Amino acid sequence: MSKELTKRADDYSQWYNELVVKAGLADHSAVRGCMVIKPYGYALWENMRDQLDKRFKETGHVNAYFPLFVPKSLFEAEEKNAEGFAKECAIVTHYRLKTDPQNKGKLIVDPDAKLEEELIVRPTSEAIIWNTYKGWIQSYRDLPLLINQWANVVRWEMRTRLFLRTAEFLWQEGHTAHATRNEAIIETEKMLDVYAEFVEDWMAVPVIKGIKTASERFAGAEETYCIEAMMQDGKALQAGTSHFLGQNFAKAFDVKFSDKENKLDYVWATSWGVSTRLIGALIMAHSDDQGLVMPPKIAPVQVVIIPIYKGEESKPVIDEKVATIIAELKVLGIRVKYDDSDNTRPGWKFAEYELKGVPVRIAMGLRDMENNVVELARRDTKEKKSVSLNGLSTYIKDLLQEIQQNIYNNALAFRNEKTSVVNTWEEFVKVLDEKAGFVAAHWDGTPETEEKIKQESKATIRCIPLNNVQEEGKCILTGKPSTQRVLFARAY
RNA sequence: CGGGAUGUAGCGUAGCCCGGUUAUCGCGCCUGGUUUGGGACCAGGAGGUCGCAAGUUCGAAUCUUGCCAUCCCGACCA
Helix, strand or coil: CCCCCCCCCCCHHHHHHHHHHHCCCEEECCCCCCEEECHHHHHHHHHHHHHHHHHHHHCCCEECCCCCEEEHHHHCCCHHHHHHHHCCCCEEEECCEEECCCCCCCEEECHHHEEEEEEEECCCCHHHHHHHHHHHCCEHHHCCEEEEEEEEEECCCCCCECCCECCEEEEEEEEEEECCHHHHHHHHHHHHHHHHHHHHHCCCCCEEEEECCHHHCCCCCCEEEEEEEECCCCCEEEEEEEEEEECHHHHHCCCEEECCCCCEEECEEEEEEEECHHHHHHHHHHCECCECCCCCCCCCCCEEEEEECCHHHHHHHHHHHHHHHHHHHHHCCCCEEECCCCCCCHHHHHHHHHHCCCCEEEEEEHHHHHHCEEEEEECCCCCEEEEECCCHHHHHHHHHHHHHHHHHHHHHHHHHHCEEECCCHHHHHHHHHHCCCEEEEECCCCHHHHHHHHHHHCCEEEEEECCCCEEEEECCCCCCEEEEEEEEECEC
16 A cells, blocks of 8 residues: 655645545545545544534534425525525436336436426525524524534535535534524624634634625625634635524515514524534644644544564563553543554554554553553654653643644644735735735725735635724725725635 | 546556557555564465447557546636
C-alpha cells in the first residue's frame, strides 16, 4: 500500500484529497459527487454529532424526523428559498421501473408510472417542516417550538470534493418557531454560540462569528449569522450558519398563532445547520504532511498502544501489562486501542497512526517493562519520551488536554498571522495574492461594490464580525465613506 | 455546465503513438519460515470485465464514436 502523502506546500488540494482517502475517512462512490463515509470517518462524525446533539438538548431542543421528499408545490411556496435552491435540486418524476422489451435484463423507467406531482429531494427542509408546523401551532402556548433533525440532504453541485462539497451530505438542521421577533433573534444568536463553542472547544478550530451581507444571505432569511474558519492554505471556510427567517416562512405556509390577547399573528422562525463539511474544516485546519492531526476531544481513538516484542513468549507478558494500562485509561473515559495485530511491524504501525492522527501513541516492549516505563509519542508535536507507568493514566489525561489546547493555540496563531488590515486596493490585492487569509477592509456597503470586488479579486465578504469596531474609513474600491471594516477572504 | 487531463489487480504503474503468443513491474494479499524499538526478509502462490458500451478489423488495452467517473481551471455553490 503506497502511503506517501503529497506535501501541502507542493499541492495543497492534492494533499487534502489523498489524505481523506489514505487516512480511511471516506472514499469516492459509484455515484457522481457522493462519498462513502468509512468507519473511521463516521466514528469522527458520531463524536461530533453526539456532542452537538447534547448541546442542542441542553438548550431545550428535541429531535424529530421529516421526509426526504418535498412535493414541488410546497417547495416553491417560499419564493426566495425555492429560487435559491432551484438550480441544484434532484427531482423524482417516476415511481417504477420495468424490464426493457428491447433489451433483456435491462430496466427502463416505466412511462406509465409518472408522478402527478414531482418530488424534490430535500436540499434543506424548511418547506416540508413549515408545512408540518402549520398543523402544530395554534396558540402562544405551542411556542416556542424547538426542533432539530439529523438528516441527509442533496444539492446537485457541479464541482464536488470529499466532505467539503458533496452532492449528498449529512447534517443537522434546527427549525424553530417563536412568538416574537426578539425571541427568534435571541435563538439565532444562541445557536451560533453553540456552534462556535463546539467548533472551538472540541474541534480546536478558532472561528469568527459574524453576519453575512445581503448577497451572501440564506435564501429566504432576513439575517444569516455564520462562523468562519481559516484553513492552512489561507482560504476561509464557512463552518456553520444560523438564520433569522423573520416571518417569511410563516407567511408562505400560513402559520399563525393566537397570543394572550387573542390576537392572531404569524410566528417568527429560525433555522441553523452544520454538516459533514466540518470534517473538511478539521482536516484542513490541523493536519500536516504526515497525515491527520485530531484534537483529542473528538478523535475516534485518543491513545493507541503498540506492543514491541521479540519472540512469541514475550507477547503474553506485554499483553498482560497493557491490559492493566487499558483498564486504567478506560476508567478515566479515555478511548484507547491496543493494536497487537501481527501482520505489520511497529514501524509500519507508527506511520499508520500518524496518518490517522491519533493524538497519543504508546509503545511498550520488554525493555520498557523492566524500567517500569512506556515510550509515549504525541502526534501534534511529534515529541517522544519515556514516561513512568506509575500515574500513567492521569499523565495521559492531562496530556490529552494539553494537546487539545496546543492544537487550538496553533490554529489561532496561524489565523492571527493570516489576518491583515488593509486600506487601499493595491494592498488588498497584494495581500490576497501573496499572503491570503482574512483581510479586514472598508467597504461602502453596496452589493454592487461587493460584486465588483469579487469579480476582480475572487475574494468575498466572509462576514461582518459581531461586535465589530466602528470606525470611519473609505471603501477600498470606490473610496466612498464606510463606518466599519468587513472581513474579506478567498473561500471554499 | 464550458475548457484541459486522467482511467490497466486493493494501491502505484509499463505497454498505447506504430493493433498480433500467456498484459509488465513494485507494494499489498495468501501459505510456510525467520523476524519485530520508525514503513522487515526469504521461498512459494493467488489475484485482471485493460472505466463502460458500441464500432472498425481475421484479430483491439492499443484505432473510432458515445457514455461514466475522478482531478485541475472557469462558471455555479443557502
